[in-house]
Amino acid sequence: MISANCVAGRDRGKGLPVLSARQFIGAATTALSLITGAFLLALAAGNARAQGSAPACDAAGEIALLPSPWAPWKGAPLRVMLVTEKPLQGELSLTGPDGSVAATSRERHGGPPYFWFTEIKAPAAGSWHATLTPQQAGAGCGPITREIKVRPDKPSGPGSAAGSTWPLRNTWNRASENLFSAWIEKLFDDPLDAEPSWPALHEVVRDPSRNFLFNHLGLNEDAKIYLRPDCADLPYTLRAYFAYKMGLPYGFSKCSRGGGGKAPTCPQWFSLQNAEEAKPPPPPPVAAPIPPAVSGYFGVSSAPAPLAPPAPKPTGPAPSFTELVQIVWDSVHSGSGRTALADNNTDYYPVPLSADTLRPGTVYADPYGHILMIVRHIAQTEDAAGIILAVDGQPDGTVARKRFWRGNFLFAQDPALGGPGLKRFRPVVVANGAMRRLTNAEIAKNPQYADFSLDQSQLGVEGFYDRMDDVMSPSPLDPTRAMEEAITSLEEQAKVRVTSVENGRKFQNNKRSEATMPDGAAIFETSGAWEDFSTPSRDLRLLIAIDVVLGFPDRVVRRPERYAMPKDKSLTEVKAELQRVLASELATRK
Structure with missing residues (x-):
């Protein structure tokens, strides 16, 4: 059995606040500390401040808006990401304090979630508006607008919290x-x-x-x-x-x-x-040589060996x-x-296997x-x-x-x-x-x-x-095209392996240290230079990948309903055609 190790890996070792834009603006004018929690705007239907939009559209999209930096100001680029749970089609626009549209984006990414991104290199101080204009406006979805305050001065950082690496401003949802x-x-x-x-x-x-x-x-x-x-x-x-x-x-x-x-x-x-309590304890001190006068029988001290000190409790x-x-x-x-x-x-924790x-x-x-x-x-x-x-x-x-x-x-x-x-x-x-x-x-x-x-x-x-x-791929696949995708994946994997071997070659040529090969199964689980630059586990995966590609024609025969099989060819003929294409592709991809 291959050891549980990261490719010869090292052995070491309730929801975000839901605020409307009106609530956000009020918080921004009272205290900077309140701004921090408001910059993630999870926009529920009841808090929607949309211009002419139907609440159902806003709720169905489950929209979240995130400006960056955490406290926008005129001396830093303003980046805006708008994320939705549903596959809305539309345009994200940013309107400046003077009422002019400064940036737009129709390019929707993801799926799911779906998101738009846009940026202003030098935003003016004042009130900005991020607007998503859905293409489905005729179906009851109008523009959805949120306000973003851009400060004239640079804010301080988010501060600190006693006993924590960073202060909490949001929650997971x-x-x-x-x-x-x-x-x-x-x-x-x-x-x-x-x-x-x-x-x-x-x-x-x-x-x-x-x-x-x-x-x-x-x-x-x-x-x-x-x-x-x-x-x-x-x-x-x-x-x-x-x-x-x-x-x-x-x-x-x-x-x-x-x-x-x-x-x-x-x-x-x-x-x-x-x-800090997860830090390993310090190594035990090296025992001093035992003077002959205190040695026990056969020159070995009869005094008990000193115990390693426990890991110190964090105090700083x-x-x-x-x-x-x-x-x-x-x-x-x-x-x-x-x-x-x-x-x-x-x-x-494990999840269902679905596109969602x-x-x-x-x-x-x-x-x-x-x-x-x-x-x-x-x-x-x-x-x-x-x-x-x-x-x-x-x-x-x-x-x-x-x-x-x-x-x-x-x-x-x-x-x-x-x-x-x-x-x-x-x-x-x-x-x-x-x-x-x-x-x-x-x-x-x-x-x-x-x-x-x-x-x-x-x-x-x-x-x-x-x-x-x-x-x-919910719909049946063309068997030849599907096999070509598998061959492409194998080709990509082989190139990654070449990069790994090249990194090891460079290390060896630099002669910084030796990469000693462990014995037996230890080649899969070790540390040091061998772990960093060896490739036995990656080679194993490459061998498995080769077997997968070579066995693809048999997989099509085993599950023909998964593929858009040619109506004028039998399974035997399809398999023979796949084997011919396979041989040709493997010969030409070098």
Whole structure:
């Protein structure tokens, strides 16, 4: 069995305030502290301040508006993201204090959630208005307008909170989760054929064109952030970054890796309020040489060995964001994602397999120790199959985007491997002044979520991939085109492997240190240079991917109802044609 490890991975280790625009304006004129909670405007029908729009349109869209920075002022670009739960078509516009339209955007992203984005490089101080004008105006949906105050002077930062890395200004609910999904999608957005890859995550978050929350706090905070997470760390890092910028609760667990035929468990959970307690204890002091005069029999002292001191209780300020992220990296591993699906004491919970639930920010934990995060869902069209894109981190710090397919997203049902599958972060709430996670039952009953499900536990390997095929492409696929998509995915995976090998070659040529190869199964679970630059687990996945492509014609024969089969050809003829195309494609793609 391959160890539960992140591609030879390292072993370390109630809703947002719902305010109307009128409430927001009043808060802005009284105190800056009240502005912070109001900048996320989850717009319920009862609070709608729309110009000529029907309340039903506003409620059906479940719209959330987020301006950035957290306290807009005339000396910083004003970025606006509008997110909706429903697939409205329309135009987002920003109108300045003088009444002129300064920016518009008809480009709708996502699905679901759906979002628009626009930006003003140098906004004038005063009252701005963000307006979504739906194309369905004739069906009772008129323009929906919200007001944004832009200050003439630079505000101070959001402040601090005793005993917490950042002050809480918001809470997790459907609106904040939708904004998290939209932020993730925009962060890793690229053309489908771009095959993007970055040497480190901080290169992504430091790019203002990608990162909607760049310098969101107005403290030049992104210039000080260095992020090089591996695959298990990557989802936790992105969730922590978003929570930090938005003032949301955050926590993480210390989990076992499983064993004895059982899934990993997470006996310890930490939040912003006690994160320093997750630090490992200091190493025991080196014992001084024993003088001969006090030696016991055979030159060995009979005195008891000194005990290692316990981990000190935190007495100073809460860790900074950078320090918190390092504590998280030292605590989590791939076992954190493979916990049993019904377990309540986990950081993730399983969701149904549907286009509505598999949103950007959803995490995939494979049974062999790799973790990926969904960043985009591209709907099926008449000419192309639907696609789910995800990102993962590698031990050398590389972050790359990949397609969902059997070669990248491995699946198996074995209690000894834990609970693999697609999961979301468990919401963290504040109750009686303390942070805690919602249980599975609470998530199932909470109208802001209501997406806990054990359905994945009932699926075999083929059933899982069949269900995912149905999610991505509800309509039958042309078998040849579908196989060509699989070949393209294999080609992308091979290129990523080439990059990994090249990184190892550069390390070896620089002669910074040796990358000693461990013995036996330890090649899959170790630390140091071998972990960072070796590729045994990635090679294993590549071998599995090759088998998937070579077996594609047989898969079509096994499930012909899934494909738009030619009416004038038998299954045998279709299989033969697929094998011919397969041989041709593999010979030409080099």
